[in-house]
Amino acid sequence: MILTGGTVVSSLDPVQIARHDVHVANGRVAADGGAERRDCSGCLVVPGNVCAHTHLYSALARGMPYDLAPPENFLQILQRIWWRLDRALDEESVRASALVGGMEALLSGTTTLVDHHASPNAIDGSLDVIEDALRSLGIRSVLCYETSDRDGPERAQAGLAENRRFAERARREQLLLTRGLIGAHASFTLSDETLAACADAARELEVGLHIHAAEDAVDEHDSVVLHGIGVAARLAHAGALDGRTLLAHGVHLDDHEIALVHAADASLAHNARSNMSNAVGRARLDALGPRVALGTDGIGSDMFEESRTAYFRLREDDRGIGPDWPLRRLAEGARFVGAAFGEQRLGKIEVGAPADLVVLDYATPAPLHASSFPGHWVFGLGSRSVRDVMVAGEWVVLDRRLTRMDHQELAANACVQADRLWKRLDDIGPHEFEPKGGRRWPSPLTIE
Ligand SMILES: [Zn+2]
Numbered sequence: 339m340i341l342t343g344g345t346v347v348s349s350l351d352p353v354q355i356a357r358h359d360v361h362v363a364n365g366r367v368a369a370d371g372g373a374e375r376r377d378c379s380g381c382l383v384v385p386g387n388v389c390a391h392t393h394l395y396s397a398l399a400r401g402m403p404y405d406l407a408p409p410e411n412f413l414q415i416l417q418r419i420w421w422r423l424d425r426a427l428d429e430e431s432v433r434a435s436a437l438v439g440g441m442e443a444l445l446s447g448t449t450t451l452v453d454h455h456a457s458p459n460a461i462d463g464s465l466d467v468i469e470d471a472l473r474s475l476g477i478r479s480v481l482c483y484e485t486s487d488r489d490g491p492e493r494a495q496a497g498l499a500e501n502r503r504f505a506e507r508a509r510r511e512q513l514l515l516t517r518g519l520i521g522a523h524a525s526f527t528l529s530d531e532t533l534a535a536c537a538d539a540a541r542e543l544e545v546g547l548h549i550h551a552a553e554d555a556v557d558e559h560d561s562v563v564l565h566g567i568g569v570a571a572r573l574a575h576a577g578a579l580d581g582r583t584l585l586a587h588g589v590h591l592d593d594h595e596i597a598l599v600h601a602a603d604a605s606l607a608h609n610a611r612s613n614m615s616n617a618v619g620r621a622r623l624d625a626l627g628p629r630v631a632l633g634t635d636g637i638g639s640d641m642f643e644e645s646r647t648a649y650f651r652l653r654e655d656d657r658g659i660g661p662d663w664p665l666r667r668l669a670e671g672a673r674f675v676g677a678a679f680g681e682q683r684l685g686k687i688e689v690g691a692p693a694d695l696v697v698l699d700y701a702t703p704a705p706l707h708a709s710s711f712p713g714h715w716v717f718g719l720g721s722r723s724v725r726d727v728m729v730a731g732e733w734v735v736l737d738r739r740l741t742r743m744d745h746q747e748l749a750a751n752a753c754v755q756a757d758r759l760w761k762r763l764d765d766i767g768p769h770e771f772e773p774k775g776g777r778r779w780p781s782p783l784t785i786e
Contacts, residue, residue: 339361339362339363339372339374339375339376339728339731339733340359340360340361340362340372340373340374340375340376341359341360341362341375341376341378341383341695341697342359342375342376342377342378342379343359343377343378343379343380343381344357344359344360344378344379344381344382344383344697345357345381345382345383345706346358346360346382346383346687347382347383347384347385347687347711348385348686348687348688349385349669349685349686349687349688350384350385350665350666350668350669350672350685351662351665351666351669351670352708353662353665353708353709353711353712354708355706355707355708355711360378360383360687360693360695362693362728362731363731364731365514365692365693365730365731365732366689366690366691366692366693366731367687367688367689367690367691367692367693368689369689376697376726376733378697378726380699380701381697381698381699381700381725382697382698382700382706382719382723383687383695383696383697383698384447384687384695384696384698385669385672385685385686385687385694385695385696386447386448386449386450386478386685386694386695386696386727386728386729387446387447387448387449387450387641387642387668387671387696388448388449388450388452388631388641388668388671388672388674388675388685389443389448389450389451389452389632389633389634389639389641389644389671390452390584390605390607390631390632390633390670390671390674390675391452391454391548391584391586391607391609391631391633391634391635392439392451392452392453392454392633392634392635392636392639393453393454393455393456393635393636394435394436394439394440394451394453394455394468394636395423395424395427395431395432395435395439395455395456395457395636396435396439396636396637397435397438397439397442397636397638397752398423398431398434398435398438398752398755398756398759399419399423399636399756400756402419402423402756402760402763403760404418404419406418406768411554411556412553412554412555412556412616412617412618413554413556413773414768415616416769417768417769417770417771418768418769421488421768421769421771422763422766422767422768422769423759423763424456424457424458425458425459425489425766425769426459426759426762426763426766427456427457427459427460427759428457428459428460429460429463429464429467430755431755431756431758431759432455432457432460432464432467432468433467433468433470433471434748434751434752434754434755434756435752435755436453436467436468436471436472437471437474437475437743437748437751437752438748438749438751438752439451439639440471440472440475440477440479441475441740441743441745441748441749442638442639442640443477443639444475444476444477444727444729444734444735444740445721445724445727445735445738445740445745446638446639446640446641446642446643446721446724447640447641447642447696447698447721447724447727448477448639448640448641449477449478449694449695449696449727449728449729450477450478450479450480450671450672450675450694451472451477451478451479451480451639452479452480452519452548452584452607452633452671452674452675453468453479453480453481453482454482454484454521454548454550454586455468455481455482455483455484455521456483456484456486456523458489458493458497461483461493461496461497461500462496462499462500463500464483464500465481465482465483465500465501465503465504465518466504466507468481469481469504469508469513469516472515472516473513473514473515473516474742474743475734475740475742475743476515476729476730476732476734476741476742477515477729477734478515478516478675478694478729478730479515479516479517480516480517480518480519480548480675480678481504481508481516481517481518481519482501482504482505482518482519482520482521482548483497483498483500483501483504483521484497484521484522484523485497485498485501485520485521485522485523485528485532485536486522486523486524486527486528486532487527487528487529487532488523488527488769488771489771494528494529494532497521498520498532498535498536498539501518501519501520501521501536501539502520502539502543504518505517505518505519505520505539505543505545506518506543509543514730515729515730517545517678517679518543518545519540519545519546519547519548519584519678520536520539520540520543520545520546520547520548521547521548521549522536522547522548522549523549523550524549524550524551524553524557524569525549525551525552525557525560525561525569525572525573526556526557526560526561526773526775527771527773530576533572533573533576533578534576534577536549536578537573537576537577537578538577540578540582540583541577544582545582545678546580546582546583546584546605546678547573547578547579547582547583547584548583548584548586549573549578549583549584549585549586550585550586550587551569551570551573551585551586551587551588551591551606552568552569552570552587552588552589552590552591552595553586553587553588553589553590553613553616553618554589554590554616554618554619555590555618555619556773557569557590558590558591558592559773559775559776560773560774560775560776561775562775563775563776564774564775568591568592568594568595569590569591569595570585570588570591570595570596570598570599571594571595571598573585574598574602579598579599579602579604580602580603580604581602581603581604582604582677582678583602583604583605584604584605584606584607584674585599585604585605585606585607586606586607586609586633586635587606587607587608587609587612587613587618587621587635588606588608588621588626589613589618589619589620589621590618590619591621591622591626593625596622596625596626599626599629600627600629603629604629605629605630605631605670605674606621606626606629606630606631607630607631607632607633607671608621608623608626608630608631608632608633608648608667609632609633609634609635609637609644610632610644610647610648610651610652611634611635611637611643611644611647611648612633612634612635612636612637614647614651615637620651623652624656628666628670629670630667630670631667631668631670631671631673631674632644632645632648632664632667632668632671633671640721641668642715642719642720642721643720643721645664645665645667645668645715645716646664646715646716646720648664648667649661649663649664649716660712661712661713661715661716661717662712664712664715664716665711665712665715668685669685671685672684672685672686673685679692692730692731693728693729693730693731694728694729694730695727695728696724696726696727696728697724697725697726697727697728698719698723698724698725699723699724699725700714700718700719700723702714702718703718724738725737725738
């Protein structure tokens with residue numbers, strides 16, 4: 339395959355732009371070769387976007403009816419919404435959510451999803467179901483199961499076993515498009531034993547731990563009260579904080595913990611829209627430094643939209659932030675995924691890199707070059723410009739349509755599954771799990 343006539347953004351950090359044809363052979367960007375041509379004149383060819391933290395099952399929750407008392411805090415959002423929804427998931431709804439979520443990702447120019455999955459009543463094999471659905475669409479993914487003690491010790495063990503089994507399978511079979519991580523919910527729903535077992539599995543399998551960390555004050559408070567140290571310090575003590583670790587959120591990490599995250603060279607997925615929607619506060623992005631990627635936390639997977647919102651939210655507090663900031667965050671997401679795949683060049687359009695790229699049909703109204711591109715990203719570009727999408731050298735979207743599946747059919751099936759899922763929710767009450775450290779913040783121990 340040769341992509342001809344386009345303006346190629348070969349790197350997001352630093353931005354590098356040139357006009358040249360892109361050759362693709364054997365799934366990778368190549369120096370030459372290819373017979374078939376795809377006319378990309380008038381278009382931008384950019385690296386595929388990475389969503390560094392999502393929950394595909396949320397796709398079926400869009401517009402879900404809610405008739406309990408309105409949640410007053412983050413814990414109640416979990417107890418009354420997400421921990422009811424996840425218990426209602428079965429294999430068919432998990433599959434439908436992965437298909438429709440993966441479909442939306444590709445159509446919006448996202449070529450890799452880092453998913454964090456929970457279905458406490460359908461744990462075994464759930465990651466295979468998601469892998470199969472995403473492979474059939476042709477999207478790249480990094481998967482894990484959300485190990486937690488909130489549904490009892492059997493499910494904690496089953497969750498960890500599912501992570502182990504899948505990460506081993508992905509490695510053994512050298513899956514083209516998928517790798518596994520060890521997933522865990524969050525410090526406040528993990529016993530010392532379960533956290534230690536997760537850390538052991540990650541170390542043994544040489545994969546990262548993917549965990550929510552200090553998303554809300556309740557997590558940090560619980561850790562301080564029960565263990566005398568913050569969440570990141572607890573993870574570090576458990577041997578669960580290293581260069582492969584992916585923390586989600588990190589909103590309430592203190593200075594000492596941020597220093598620990600830096601020292602470990604761990605990555606953090608920032609989810610601006612989710613944080614705003616849950617009113618949990620905002621991460622200290624200035625202090626968190628370079629290892630910050632962007633996720634959606636399940637609010638779709640349009641990284642144009644996510645990166646733009648994250649940028650404007652940040653600008654509201656700091657006019658010094660430039661429009662290259664979201665591009666550096668997206669490049670960081672690609673770096674993290676590249677490390678999971680052992681593909682250093684992932685996220686670049688250069689010879690030898692996996693051919694994950696997006697063709698944007700963008701009639702630029704102002705000169706476009708390396709120094710102006712970040713401004714175009716923040717103020718002009720969007721998923722509406724996504725024309726074609728290639729993952730691992732294969733076209734998975736052409737002329738705004740999936741190449742392997744019918745998007746209307748996928749959406750219609752997802753609606754059927756969502757309807758069944760919502761009906762099952764009627765029989766599931768608020769989750770009764772309460773953090774053992776209590777839910778008050780600031781800690782009564784520090785006030786009294
Ligand atoms: Zn999340």
